[in-house]
Amino acid sequence: MTETTQPPADAPYRDASRPVAERVADLLARMTLEEKAGQLFQTMIEVGEGGTLSEGPSAMGVPATTDMLVKRQMTHFNVLAAPATAREFAAWHNRLQELAASTRLGIPVTVSSDPRHAFTDNPGTALLSGPFSQWPETLGLAATRDERLVEEHADAARREYLAVGIRTALHPQVDLATEPRWARANGTFGEDAELTGRMGAAYVRGFQATGDVAREAGLPGTFGTRSVSTMTKHFPGGGPQQDGEDPHFAYGREQVYPGGRFAEHLEPFKDLLAAGTRQMMPYYGMPVGLDVDGASIEEVGFGFNKQVLTGLLREQLGFDGIICTDWGLVSDAEIMGRPFPARAWGVEHLAPIDRVDKILAAGADQLGGEACPELVVELVRAGRVAEARLDESVARLLREKFELGLFDDARYVDLDAAEAVVGHPDLVAAGRRAQSRSVTLLASAADGAARLPLARGLRVYVEGAADAEAPETLETLSGATVVDTPAEADVALLRLKAPYEDRGPGFEGFFHAGSLDFPADVVAHVAEVAAQVPTVVDVYLDRPAILAPVLEALGDRGSLVVNFGASTPALLDALTGVVPPEGRLPFDLPRSTAAVEASREDVPFDTADPLFRFGHGLSV
Numbered sequence: 001m002t003e004t005t006q007p008p009a010d011a012p013y014r015d016a017s018r019p020v021a022e023r024v025a026d027l028l029a030r031m032t033l034e035e036k037a038g039q040l041f042q043t044m045i046e047v048g049e050g051g052t053l054s055e056g057p058s059a060m061g062v063p064a065t066t067d068m069l070v071k072r073q074m075t076h077f078n079v080l081a082a083p084a085t086a087r088e089f090a091a092w093h094n095r096l097q098e099l100a101a102s103t104r105l106g107i108p109v110t111v112s113s114d115p116r117h118a119f120t121d122n123p124g125t126a127l128l129s130g131p132f133s134q135w136p137e138t139l140g141l142a143a144t145r146d147e148r149l150v151e152e153h154a155d156a157a158r159r160e161y162l163a164v165g166i167r168t169a170l171h172p173q174v175d176l177a178t179e180p181r182w183a184r185a186n187g188t189f190g191e192d193a194e195l196t197g198r199m200g201a202a203y204v205r206g207f208q209a210t211g212d213v214a215r216e217a218g219l220p221g222t223f224g225t226r227s228v229s230t231m232t233k234h235f236p237g238g239g240p241q242q243d244g245e246d247p248h249f250a251y252g253r254e255q256v257y258p259g260g261r262f263a264e265h266l267e268p269f270k271d272l273l274a275a276g277t278r279q280m281m282p283y284y285g286m287p288v289g290l291d292v293d294g295a296s297i298e299e300v301g302f303g304f305n306k307q308v309l310t311g312l313l314r315e316q317l318g319f320d321g322i323i324c325t326d327w328g329l330v331s332d333a334e335i336m337g338r339p340f341p342a343r344a345w346g347v348e349h350l351a352p353i354d355r356v357d358k359i360l361a362a363g364a365d366q367l368g369g370e371a372c373p374e375l376v377v378e379l380v381r382a383g384r385v386a387e388a389r390l391d392e393s394v395a396r397l398l399r400e401k402f403e404l405g406l407f408d409d410a411r412y413v414d415l416d417a418a419e420a421v422v423g424h425p426d427l428v429a430a431g432r433r434a435q436s437r438s439v440t441l442l443a444s445a446a447d448g449a450a451r452l453p454l455a456r457g458l459r460v461y462v463e464g465a466a467d468a469e470a471p472e473t474l475e476t477l478s479g480a481t482v483v484d485t486p487a488e489a490d491v492a493l494l495r496l497k498a499p500y501e502d503r504g505p506g507f508e509g510f511f512h513a514g515s516l517d518f519p520a521d522v523v524a525h526v527a528e529v530a531a532q533v534p535t536v537v538d539v540y541l542d543r544p545a546i547l548a549p550v551l552e553a554l555g556d557r558g559s560l561v562v563n564f565g566a567s568t569p570a571l572l573d574a575l576t577g578v579v580p581p582e583g584r585l586p587f588d589l590p591r592s593t594a595a596v597e598a599s600r601e602d603v604p605f606d607t608a609d610p611l612f613r614f615g616h617g618l619s620v
Contacts, residue, residue, distance in 0.1 A: 004032060004104075006104060007030055007104075007105065011026065011027075011030070012026040013026040013027035013030070013407070014407070016407070016408045016409075020399060020402045021399075023402055023407070024395050024399050024402060025395075027105065027107075027398055028391060028394060028398065030105065031105065033377055033380055033381075033387060033390075034073055034373065034377055035105060035107075036387070036390045036391070036394045037073070037373035037374070037376040037377050037380075037390065038072055038073030038074045038075065038373045039073075039074075039075060039076070039107075039366075039393075039394045039397050039398070040365065040366050040367060040373065040376055040390065040393060040394070041072070041074050041076065041366065041367050041370050041371055041372070041373055042074075042076035042077065042078060042112065042324060042366050042367070042368050042369075043062075043068065043074070043077065043078065043327075043368070043369050043370060043371045044062045044077070044078050044079075044327075044369065045062060045065060045068070045077035045078065045080070045096075045111075046062050046079070046081070047079065047080075047081070047083050047088070047089065048065075048092070050083075050088060051083055051087070051088035051089065051090075051091035051092040051095070052092065052095065053066065053092070053095055053099065062080070063371060065096065065099070066099065068371055069096070069099055069100060069103070069109070070099070070103060072371055072373055072374075073103070073373065074371060074373065075100060075107050075108065075109050075110065075401075076109070076112065076168075076366065076397070077096075077109060077110075077111055077112065078111075078112045078113065078114070078170060078327075078368075078369075079111055079112070079113055079166065081130070082116065082130035082131060082132070083130075083131075084130070084131065085131055085419070086160075086163060086164055086418040086419050086421070086422030086423065087415050087418060087419045089131070089164040089165075089418065089422075090163065090164045090165065090413045090414070090415045090418035090419075091415055093111060093164055093165030093412075093413055094165070094412050094413060094415075096109050096165075097109055097165070097411050097412055101411070107398075107401070108406040108407060108411050109406075110167050110400070110401055110404070110406065111165050111167055111168070112166065112167070112168035112169070112170050112231070113161065113166045113168070113169065113170060114170050114171065115138075115169075115170075115171050115187065116129055116130065116132055117129055117132055117133060117134060117135050117153070117156075117157050117160075117431070118134065118135055118136060118137045118138075118140075119134070119136075119137060119540075119565040120137065120186055120187070120542070131422050131423045132422055132423060133156060133157075133422075133423060133428045133430070133431040134428070134431050134432075134435075134565075134567070135153050135157075135430075135431040135434050135435065135565070136434055136438040136565040136566060137186050137187070137542070137564045138172065138173065138186075138187055138188060138189050138199070138203075139185070139186060139188065139189065139190060139541065139542075139564040139586050139587075140434070140435070140438030140563065140564030140565050140566070141189070141199060141203075141434070141438065142188075142189035142190045142195060142196070142199050142586040143438045143564055143582075143583035143585065143586050143617070144434070144437050144438050144582055144583060145195070145582075146437075146582075147198055147199065147202040148202070148212075148213075149434060149437070150199050150202040150203050150206065151202040151203070151205055151206040151211050151212070151213045152206065152213055152430065153206065153430075153431075153434060154203045154204075154205070154206025154207045155206040155207075155209070155211075155213045155214060155217075156427045156430060157169075157206075157207065157228075158206060158207045158208075158209060158226075158227070158228045159421055159427075160421060160427065161207075161228050162226065162228065162413075162421075163413060163417055163418040163420075163421040163422050164413060164418050164422060165412075165413045167228055167404050167406065167410075168228065168229045168230075168231060168279070169207050169228050169229070169230050169231065170231050170233070170281070171187070171203075171230065171231070171232075171233065172189075172200050172203045172230065172232060172233075172272070173188050173232075173233050173234065174188065174189065174196050174197070174200040174232060174233075174237075174268040174269060174271075174272060175187075175188050175233075175234055175237050175238040175239040175283075176190075176191050176192070176193060176196060176237060176239040176240075176264070176265050176268070176604060177190055177191045177543070177586075177587055178191050178239045178240055178265075178601060178602055178603060178604050178606070179239060179240060179241055179243075179244040179599075179601045180244065180516060180543065180587070180588075180596050180599075180607065181243065181244025181245075181513060181514065181515075181516060181543070181596060182239060182241050182244045182245075182246065182543065183246045183500075183511040183512050183513040183543065184238065184246060185542065185543035185587070186542035186543060186564075188239070188586075189268075189586060190585075190587045190614070191239070191586070191587040191588070191604045191605065191614065192587075192604060192614060193264050193268055193604070194267075195586065196268040196271075197267060197270070197271030197272070198271070200232070200268055200271060200272050200275075201271050201272055201274070201275035203230070204230045204232070204272055204275040204276060204277045205275055205276075207227070207228045207230050208223050208227045208228065208229065208230055208276060208277075208278070209221070209222075209223070209224075209226050209227045209228075210222060210223060210227070214226075223276065223278070223403060224403060224404075225404060225405030225408075225410045227404065229279060229400060229404065230272075230277045230278060230279065231277075231278070231279035231280065231281050231322075231324060232272045232277040232279070232280050232281070233280070233281035233282075233283065233326070234282060234283030234284075234285075234302075234326065235269055235281065235282045235283070235302065235308070235309075235313060236262070236266050236269065236282070236308055236312065237262075237265030237266060237268075237269070237283075238255070238283035238284075238285055239265060239601075239602070240256055240257055240261075240265065240601040240602035241255055241256075241601065242254040242255065242256045242288070242601060243601075244513065244514075244596075244601070245513060246513060247283065247284035247285045247286070247301070247343060247345060248284065248343065248508075248511065249508060249511075250345075252513075253284070253285065253286045253301070253343075253345040253346075254285070254286055254288045255283075255285030255286060255287050255288065255290075256287075256288050256289070256601050256602065257287070257289070257290055257601075257602045258600040258601060258602065258603075259600040259601075259602050259603035260602075261602040261603055261604075262290060262292060262602070264602075264604070265602065269317075270317065273317060273318075273319060277321070278321045278322065278400065279321050279322040279323070279324060279400075280313060280319060280321065280322070280323050280324075281323075281324050281325065281326055281368070282301075282302035282305070282308065282309060282323070282325060282364075283302050283303075283326055284301050284302070284303070284326050284329075284343040284345060285301065285302060285345070286299055286302075286345040286346045287299060287302070287305075292307075292312070295307065298346070299346050300346030300347050300358075301329065301344065301345040301346055301347070303326060303329050303359060303362070303364060304329070304344075304346065304347055304355070304358045304359055304362055305362055306361060306362040308362075309323055309362045309364060310363035313363070314363055320396075321396070322365050322366060322396050322397060323363060323364045323366070324364065324365065324366040324368050325359060325364050325366070325367050325369075326343070326369070327343075327368045328340070328342055328343055328368075328369040328370065329342055329343055329355060329359060329367065329368075329369075329370070330344070330352045330355045330356055330359075330367060330370050330372065330375075331352055331370055331372060335506070335507045336505075336506045336507050337506065338505075338506040338507065338508075340507060352372065352375060353375045353378060353379065356375045356376060357379055357384055357385060360376075360379075360385055360389060360393075364393075365392075365393035365396050365397060366393065366397065376390065432567065432569070432570045432573070433570075433573075435563070435565060435566040435567060435570035435571075436566065436570045436571070436573040436574040436578070436579035436580075436581065437574075437579060437580075437581065437582045437583070438563065438564055438565070438566065438581075438582070438583045439538075439561055439562075439563050439566055439570075439571060439574035439575075439581035439583050440561060440562050440564075440581060440583030440584060440585060440617045441559070441560075441561050441581050441583070441617060441618040441619075441620060442551075442560045442561060442562060442585075442589075442612055442616065442617070442618070443551060443554075443558075443559060443560040443618070444559045444618055444620075445534060445556065445557050445558055445559045446556050446557070447557075448534045448557050449490045449491040449533075449534040450491050450534035450535055450536050450557055450558050450559045451534075452536075452559050452561075452575060452577075452620045453575065453576050453577030453580075454536070454572075454575045454576045454577075455576075456480075456576050456578075457480070457481070458480060458481070458489075458491055459480075459481045459483045459489050459490045459491075460480040460481065460482055460483065460489060460490070460491055460492070460493055460572075461482075461483050461484070461485060461486045461488065461489035461491075461492040461493070461529075461533065462482055462492075462493045462495070462568065463492075463493070463494050463495060463529075464495025464496060464497075464538075465495060465568040466567065466568065480572060486529050486532040486533045487532065487533075489533050490533070490534075491534050491535065491536060492529050492530075492532075492533045492534070492535040492536070493535075493536050493538065493568075493571075493572075493575075494529060494535060494536070494537045494538070495538050495540070495568065495571075496522065496537060496538070496539045496540070496550075497539070497540045497542070498512070498516070498539060498540060498542055498543055498544070498545040499515065499516060499517060499519065499522075499545060500512035500513060500514055500515070500543075501513060501514030501515050512542055512543065515593065516543070516544060516545050516546045516590065516593065516596060517546050517549075517593055518545070518546070518549060518550060522550075523549045523553050524553075526550055526554060527554075527555075530553060530554050530555055530557065531555075534557045534558065535554060535557070535558045535559075536558065536559045536560075536561065536575060537550055537554055537558065537559070537560050537561070538561045538562065538563060538571055539560075539561075539562045539563075540562070540563055540564070540565070540566075541562045541564055542564075544587055544588070544589050545589070546589075546590060546591070546592060546593065546611075547560065547562075547589055547611055547612075548591055548592070548611050551611070561574075561575070561581065562583075562585075563583075564583075564586075577620050580619070580620050581617075581620055582617070583617050584615050584616060584617035585612055585613070585614055585615060585616050586614070587614055588605050588607055588610040588612070588613055588614050589610055589611050589612040589613075590607040590610050590611065591607070591608075591609050591611045595607040595608045595609065595610070
């Protein structure tokens, strides 16, 4: 019978000298049904003012910390925006662990995070870097083709994560970006399966401290107390969304395979399983008309799909790690003051408790973005779900905590160490250099001041630099003289962002979707500046863009480069050859909207006559 009293101080699960399997079994036997149910949920959490525990609810709908940890007995949380300093972050983490330690069993919290080391500002997919070092997006890492750099990036992020107590990375994302309009391309490694598999595997080794970089630093090279667990997503590949729309929203729920390339989208996941990724997240998408090995796949979101999670991932691919659904499959919510329905695609008609039942039956261990353990308790007490089924998943989740050292010395972090590690000048410099390396030169001026590399000390007219990149800062960091007008300049630098359709206010507006065409006024402005002074146009690509009109507007005195996350100083380092740009495109750049619309969502490199092909990139 399950105990409900306080376990003794010498309980076997508290003894670090015992085997993990023995500790898991001892703790599991002591847990109540409610305590087990709490482990099956992972949702967002926020940092309060000055590193305090948040009392919620927030604009993102996040409840109070005490409510989730004590009342609902949850111990897995995805932390949202970072506080201003690493010390505050670390102090918050320790307060959170102290609260967890005060509960009956003292099960420590596992803190997770979406990517937070690059430039994305979509809170549904990634976070601004804040006090952490800043690197290019994964598209930029892929553009370098350098597996060692990817592992070094992941190792740097691992060290900064560890310093503030983040122990699970809700990444990497190894979907193939085969639909150019898809808003999630920015988190991928592009549209090539082989490149994605190689880069993704290096990313896993870096975060989990199992590769050469970790061993060279004196670590054992095995998963353990110095690791950050990786949750690879979005199984079995979230790229082929119908018309490029994203399944965060009902109009994007359908995932289609008109070219029959399901197996190709699966390939990178096999590479990351071989690299030892510990966790897997299925996507929201609902496969339509999909047959695998002669069997029709149920048309429900992948998080509800037993054929995919149990049949394919568990049984065929042999995965025994943690499966956590994507966020919000069960409960309708309100985010930023607007309704946000559950992403229960294909099972919208089911009540929340029935959705939970179907997710557990499919083989998932944990429900992401949900905080309703009472529904699991109700299912067990009604005889619809066996408690033994919960035990399978809870054992996996507890095993991860034990192997990460969270029950032992790794529960708390050192505030001084956090301050020293996060944003260390060496890491910041490495990130900036990687930004420069990932810049991709598409077309260079035949001659004149815009021909690359640019001469240092030029008078530069700059548009589109970040607010923090004031002229005096750019001059100090790059050696350029920044002037106020094109007429005063030797060369102009116009920084643009890939175009997208405005989807209105609220959460939906963060997803850059729809048309890839630049507005006519943007193209006209490029032509106007280029007519006055040799011009370099730089475009930040968070997904492909149709660049033919921009290239034409530049004329033969202009150069065209793209970046995948680079500050203006890092870009100027690349343009002047201080850190030569090495980027090669991680996807095709289509020539026209008509070519995109005619392409098949699941087929790589399927737009007719692309302007620039995968792998294109000139040397300086």
